[in-house]
Amino acid sequence: MLRDKQGRLSGKRIAVLTVTALMLVFIFVQSVLPKSLSSKESSWFTEKVLNPVFRRLGLKPVTNSRVRKAAHVMEFAALSLLLALCFEGDPFKSVGTGFVAAFLDESVQIFSKRGASVTDIWIDLIGVAVGTLLGIMLWKAIDRKHSKQKKPGEAQTEPEE
Numbered sequence: 001m002l003r004d005k006q007g008r009l010s011g012k013r014i015a016v017l018t019v020t021a022l023m024l025v026f027i028f029v030q031s032v033l034p035k036s037l038s039s040k041e042s043s044w045f046t047e048k049v050l051n052p053v054f055r056r057l058g059l060k061p062v063t064n065s066r067v068r069k070a071a072h073v074m075e076f077a078a079l080s081l082l083l084a085l086c087f088e089g090d091p092f093k094s095v096g097t098g099f100v101a102a103f104l105d106e107s108v109q110i111f112s113k114r115g116a117s118v119t120d121i122w123i124d125l126i127g128v129a130v131g132t133l134l135g136i137m138l139w140k141a142i143d144r145k146h147s148k149q150k151k152p153g154e155a156q157t158e159p160e161e
Contacts (some may be wrong), residue, residue, distance in 0.1 A: 002021070020083060028104075028136075029107055031108040032111050035114045042071065069120075069123050072124050076098060079088045080094055080098040080132045083132070084139055089139035089140060091132055095130075098128030098132065099128065102121050102128065105120075
């Protein structure tokens with residue numbers, strides 16, 4: 001689906017692969033930040049952005065710890081959605097690669113003196129599951145759209161993206 005008629009990678013495939021690689025870089029850069037800087041960034045976001053919105057909506061403020069855990073879920077959901085598109089909706093490849101990324105993400109933190117957490121791997125895997133499901137649904141919708149665009153009697157080839 002993501003190759004042209006000559007079998008070359010399409011521009012959309014290259015774009016998805018590039019964004020996926022950038023997401024991985026973002027995740028790993030966050031992992032090597034010193035704990036004090038990482039905590040300072042998330043505290044600023046919590047106090048200056050989220051909690052004012054929550055207060056305005058009449059909701060209780062959130063803690064920095066919850067924001068950090070939610071960030072883990074969202075980072076890995078975004079990564080796994082992209083992985084599902086890269087792997088053309090294959091859930092095993094998407095989940096497997098997401099698991100390896102989560103494991104490596106926590107392992108990197110050992111060397112950056114932040115400390116690894118098995119709990120964080122499980123939290124990352126929640127994001128992997130959510131992102132993979134969303135990615136598969138998006139892949140199927142794209143595939144269905146391309147299948148409907150084929151004319152009756154047209155040879156069944158992979159739809160171009």
